[in-house]
Amino acid sequence: MLARSALFAAIACGVVASAPALAAPPASASDMARWQAQAANVSIARDTWGVPHVTGKSDADAVFGLMYAQAEDDFPRIERNYINAMGRLAEVEGEQELYRDLRMKLFINPADLQAQYRASPPWLQKLMAAFAAGLNFYLATHPQVKPRLITHFEPWMALSFSEGSIGGDIESVDLAQLVSFYGQQARPAAVALASVEAGLDPEPSGSNGFAIAPAITQNGHALLMINPHTSFYFRPEVQVTSGEGLNAYGAVTWGQFFVYQGFNERLGWMHTSGGGDVIDEYLESIVDKDGAWFYRYDGALRPLKAVPISLPYKLAGGGMGTKTITVYYSHHGPIVRAHDGKWVAVRLMNEPLKALTQSYTRTKARDYAAFYKSMELRTNSSNNTVYADADGNIAYFHGNFIPVRDPRFNWKQPVDGSDPATEWKGLHTVAQTITLFNPKNGWIQNTNNWPFSAAGAHSPRQQDYPAYMSVYGENARGLHAVKVFQNKTGFTLDSLIAASYDSELTAFESLLPALFVAWDALPAGDAQKLALAGQITLLRAWDWRYSLTSTATSLAIFWGQELADMAGKQAREQGTPVVDFMATGQVSAGQRLAALASAADKLQRDFGNWQTPWGEINRFQRLTGEVVQPFDDAKPSLPVPYASGNWGALAAFGQSSKSTTRRIYGERGNSFVAAVEFGPRIKAKSLLAGGQSGDPASPHFSDQAAMYARGQFKDVLFYPEEVDRHLERRYQPGE
Numbered sequence: 001m002l003a004r005s006a007l008f009a010a011i012a013c014g015v016v017a018s019a020p021a022l023a024a025p026p027a028s029a030s031d032m033a034r035w036q037a038q039a040a041n042v043s044i045a046r047d048t049w050g051v052p053h054v055t056g057k058s059d060a061d062a063v064f065g066l067m068y069a070q071a072e073d074d075f076p077r078i079e080r081n082y083i084n085a086m087g088r089l090a091e092v093e094g095e096q097e098l099y100r101d102l103r104m105k106l107f108i109n110p111a112d113l114q115a116q117y118r119a120s121p122p123w124l125q126k127l128m129a130a131f132a133a134g135l136n137f138y139l140a141t142h143p144q145v146k147p148r149l150i151t152h153f154e155p156w157m158a159l160s161f162s163e164g165s166i167g168g169d170i171e172s173v174d175l176a177q178l179v180s181f182y183g184q185q186a187r188p189a190a191v192a193l194a195s196v197e198a199g200l201d202p203e204p205s206g207s208n209g210f211a212i213a214p215a216i217t218q219n220g221h222a223l224l225m226i227n228p229h230t231s232f233y234f235r236p237e238v239q240v241t242s243g244e245g246l247n248a249y250g251a252v253t254w255g256q257f258f259v260y261q262g263f264n265e266r267l268g269w270m271h272t273s274g275g276g277d278v279i280d281e282y283l284e285s286i287v288d289k290d291g292a293w294f295y296r297y298d299g300a301l302r303p304l305k306a307v308p309i310s311l312p313y314k315l316a317g318g319g320m321g322t323k324t325i326t327v328y329y330s331h332h333g334p335i336v337r338a339h340d341g342k343w344v345a346v347r348l349m350n351e352p353l354k355a356l357t358q359s360y361t362r363t364k365a366r367d368y369a370a371f372y373k374s375m376e377l378r379t380n381s382s383n384n385t386v387y388a389d390a391d392g393n394i395a396y397f398h399g400n401f402i403p404v405r406d407p408r409f410n411w412k413q414p415v416d417g418s419d420p421a422t423e424w425k426g427l428h429t430v431a432q433t434i435t436l437f438n439p440k441n442g443w444i445q446n447t448n449n450w451p452f453s454a455a456g457a458h459s460p461r462q463q464d465y466p467a468y469m470s471v472y473g474e475n476a477r478g479l480h481a482v483k484v485f486q487n488k489t490g491f492t493l494d495s496l497i498a499a500s501y502d503s504e505l506t507a508f509e510s511l512l513p514a515l516f517v518a519w520d521a522l523p524a525g526d527a528q529k530l531a532l533a534g535q536i537t538l539l540r541a542w543d544w545r546y547s548l549t550s551t552a553t554s555l556a557i558f559w560g561q562e563l564a565d566m567a568g569k570q571a572r573e574q575g576t577p578v579v580d581f582m583a584t585g586q587v588s589a590g591q592r593l594a595a596l597a598s599a600a601d602k603l604q605r606d607f608g609n610w611q612t613p614w615g616e617i618n619r620f621q622r623l624t625g626e627v628v629q630p631f632d633d634a635k636p637s638l639p640v641p642y643a644s645g646n647w648g649a650l651a652a653f654g655q656s657s658k659s660t661t662r663r664i665y666g667e668r669g670n671s672f673v674a675a676v677e678f679g680p681r682i683k684a685k686s687l688l689a690g691g692q693s694g695d696p697a698s699p700h701f702s703d704q705a706a707m708y709a710r711g712q713f714k715d716v717l718f719y720p721e722e723v724d725r726h727l728e729r730r731y732q733p734g735e
Helices: 004-008 029-039 059-085 095-105 110-119 122-141 155-160 175-182 352-364 368-375 476-485 493-500 507-520 527-531 533-540 551-573 578-582 589-607 705-710 720-725
Strands: 011-016 042-047 052-056 207-212 222-231 237-242 247-251 261-263 267-273 280-284 286-289 292-297 300-303 305-314 320-330 333-339 342-347 383-389 394-398 434-437 443-446 618-620 668-670 673-678 682-687 727-731
Touching (some): 029 122, 042 059, 059 155, 059 237, 110 352, 122 352, 207 267, 207 394, 222 493, 267 673, 352 368, 368 383, 383 673, 507 533, 507 551, 533 551, 533 589, 720 727
Parallel strands (some): 052 237
Antiparallel strands (some): 042 727, 237 247, 261 267, 286 292, 305 320, 333 342
16 A cells, blocks of 8 residues: 555645625626516416426426425525535535535536536526526525525536435445545544444335236226335425426425426336446556556556545634645546555446436336336436336336446455456446336335345346346335235225335344244243243234334334344444344344343333333424424424334334434435326325425425324325315416
């Protein structure tokens, strides 16, 4: 490994006097005239739930109105998404975010995005221009809104956030390793370095997608369940239509101008995180030659490309500082860490123009052939897709961007960057990837699990595909979904919703028997056996189903959490999901029993009784419009029966931040949920966590909260006459 002093020498720091602007500059008269003219082509109808139904004369007009409506509901989230996407968080959050910004800027370069914008087709340029204009018109007409950083949006910015998933591929780069490689010895204190930790895996940030064929529905129409498991309030609910054929309804990620998960009058799509291996690491052999750095490739030396990246950051005492870090690239991609004396370059999809094109064009597809054509752009890198349409088709695409690779190599590990045989050899066609089309069983499920149970006995076969085409295993939600759909017929919208909210916590089917064996093996009269007899009796009588009144649910989940604290570190060291590891013989009988005792003690201590109903513990609370919600046991909250997806809950509800309260407060899981029937007319029902608006003063901040807690859906108002019957307000942008 080369001396680190040479690397440190590439890092420079400075201080500048400026600070982020807090007010949008006054718009020019020509800009205002242009925006007002476009606003005249737009109508926004807010229904009684605050959902905006945006109609534009053209697609560009509709995009203009959609962005304006989003800004009305939660401009701070829009701005934050673009601050993050462009690697500018440190400018508002301070020095602790420098390396998060560096990670984004390894791949996102404004000059490159501007060039791609100029090279984009005219129709897409119009949409990107309308995206920026809608946001800028909002700021111009709402001077009381003070942006934290972005006071003027440019059309090319849409390319910095073009795909729609929560983290995207870039955030798979380990932040702590990036800090370790490029950081100076005095690291920013607030940058958390990764370590192997105990405890459950983080609350799953994936989704459920279910499609039902006409043959097993009551009305002979295809059904689709759209059930993303995201952080709450990550996506609002919208409808956007135009005179050019756009008519999309669903969830749009704050700041994007395409419906990410949703439907039009002919078909629907649901993305679930996962798919194949789309990110690879290359071990580069570095050589210091006459003070310059090279790497070995195919028997020769190639120079590493050195790129200085400027990172402005907010100073704690006011003003702005800047740090410039010189980063290094091989032809495989940026260097992100060191490993066994070599440097590691990461390669991933970076096609923002094609990704934005695919994200938008699929919303206008009207049949399977058109949808498939959009999939052939192959830039939906981090997602699977579950599909249904009015022609009665259901389909599944496991991933979309899958590089062709030599199957001799283990692509789960870094490969030899000096060997040309490890190069990507183009992309697999969609037909070569793992797909399903109208399987004979009549249903498709994906829960971020492998595709080999997606259609029961009619699922794809693992042996027919390279190992890199599917990197996730089965999970408890997948096992649960197969139970729910196997051999069922007569599905309706309501019964599909009921199936998607089935209350079984399937993980405990495999976890509890070993606990019972451990207790049974204790000698009669043993003190631990006597102390835990009541808890074992309660769990033995439990049917693995959650409910607000269930005390067994509380005990089982607290036991599982305690056992995960004991076994989690070892599970992660082995690369095994913690819940899967807990079901193996590597967890001792003593650990299982100790975890039960600890769980009962914790329930007794925190709630006064180890037999506390689950609804007393598990709560929904929305107090502020902040991105990271505060929670307070002393303030009002609602009981929620659902549970973490880690335990197999299809209706997932989990806390993702470190708990500082006695109660569990959901932050991630079911967020926007919709069930759709594709008949001659669309029939759909939907539900949001909390409500449409991010403003606590809005009547739509939490008007769906009680319904969310009960799983009570509202009717989707898809047609103009339905909106008219439930109209709260109709207006044009700027009014």
